[in-house]
Amino acid sequence: MRAYRLCPPQLFRVLVASVLQALLWSGISAGQVEGRELGEPGRRAIEAEKRARDSIKINHPGWTDSQVQTLADRVQADFYQGPKAHLQVPPLDGAVVDLGLSAQSMDESTEKPTRRPPSRALAGVRELLNSESASGWGYLGYDWVPETSRLEEFRIVGLAGAPSERIEKFLLVDGSQFLVFGGSDLTQQHTVEIAYGENVSGQDLTRFYDVNNRFLRDVKVSPIAANGASGFAGLGESNALVVTGAKLANGREVLTIYSLANLAQTGFAHGQAYTDLHRSTSFDLGLISLPNETALGQPSRARRRTRTGLGSVLANRFADFKAGRVYYYGDNLSTVDIDALCRSHGKELILRSPSVDSSILATEWRQRQIDERTVSTEHLTFIDGLPQDRRAVQSMGQMVGDPSDWLDFHERVSRLLRGRGVDGVTTKEGFLHTLSHGDSDVIILMAHANGSQLYLNGKATSLKELQAMPARARRSARPRVAVLVSCDAGKPQEQRTGRRIFDWFSPDLPSLAQILIEKKFVDKVIAPDHKIQADESLTVIQRALEGAKTNDILPGWTSWAREQRRVRGPKG
């Protein structure tokens, strides 16, 4: 009893936690000791591969992961004095690789290729390009010729390899890892690489072609000069990615990842495709005890960790650059939650419309303009939708709460705005005019939005009315941001419907954020993806008025540049 008094529950919990921690650390230390005892060849293998990968990345910043991996594999193969089983590595001597027809000769000539692709390879390619949507696509592959011990490049253009068709869209580069050993210059050609075949053979790729064709429309409306100069200064250093996602007819999912900086530099889109069957391999360095080792200190190799699926692919790509933006085209994929991945890596996700064509580079350029500036009260309009008297509160519905609470809140907001010289708009007419003709940033404080109605000082404005407004013919000269202070306004429509019984009765309308973007009223909407109450609203308004950066109004608020039906849009 006395001992118990000396050891109260709180102290007991601390003791237990300490013991557990000590046990945990001792376990980890044991692993580290064994890890340190890895044999010399194992350590050298790990270090050699790491050094090789780093060196390749430094010397070839434009190379894709698959190309880097291939050369790293080659280095590793040299180290172990033998090739890896899964890779048919050609000799490093570039002279032995037959490049076949160059891109130049194919583009300028409509004649049939002089070297006929092997029939075995041709059959596979016909299967790949067997889709109406593949019209304008080409195929570049490699074939190992045992007689000459050479890896030969061959190309097929268009549906079923029709030689007369030009490659107006993408060149599907199969086995792109071999490009590191020399090959055609593909910088002046839209390409999609499928390293190691990427499990696409035998699949109906129609949806994949459709989604990437859709992205290409936004590339083609981007004003890019012949020399690759896009006219948007600074985009060459952009860390934005374009991701297209396609759900194939058989349920397989394909992601294609493009670098926007590369597009701005070259004027052409160069992507890498991955399926949900993708496998990536990495080393666990040193900290792991190796149960298959006979004894410590014996020669050992580091444990390889293999990950499958698209999540790890995207996570790796996202980890390569800080902040930035991801433009997404295509389907809502089930094997990877792109929205969650973007959030966890601090990326801004922008979903692109399946139907509205707009320049991808112009969009990125305007978004960057917004990112780099702060909210200025000189260029700010405040849409004050709060009720200003009891009658206005009551007209918003039965359950909105005590009118005095609303009027108190309105008074607090008025105090914040007083003396700052911000233009205020309280009427519906003023609100609509500001949207369709203004070029200042806007803070929209909606007193109550019930899904289909917005209330400005107690007067209802329907979302249908806003949706029926004509879109702006030209975007405002100054890229424009809207801070939308309304509950759940940052959630995509597909997340807000069909989950609760009340949503079944809600009309299937786009959110205000979606309409603002779709109609080109603003370039970006910053809105909460959760319920907000008075205090949080005041904080946001205050931060905006104090000149916060537009992408840092409040942590946790979603930056938006989404459009209606972007993900669930009609296919094709």
Next chain:
Amino acid sequence: MNELASRVSRYFLDLGFYPGQIEFGTGLPRKRLIWSIAAYVLLFLGLFSHQCIDLSRKPIEFSPSNVRLTVLAASALVAIALFPAFVYWFNQKRKQPSWEHVLWAFSFGFFIDLSSNLIWKKFF
């Protein structure tokens, strides 16, 4: 006239759940509505439960055959008249809805029916 109707309906429908809170969306009004409906359902459940129990018998029994619709209707009217004022007052004391609200709504119905019966028997 419309304003009067609006006031009356607000008195009976808005029982003052989540007082002092405002929200810029549909979430809070929905929650208020759900709690109000739930409170009325519990109130009538309390009334009905008391009707089913004949406290004059020994041992007491629960049986729907004890229900007298006319008495139930009268008790319901009394309950509806008193209940909003009570819940509104209670919500000022307990600002977040909880099991207390559930128990109070049920008990309110139960004891309104009990007291109505007692008053009826004593004076009429």
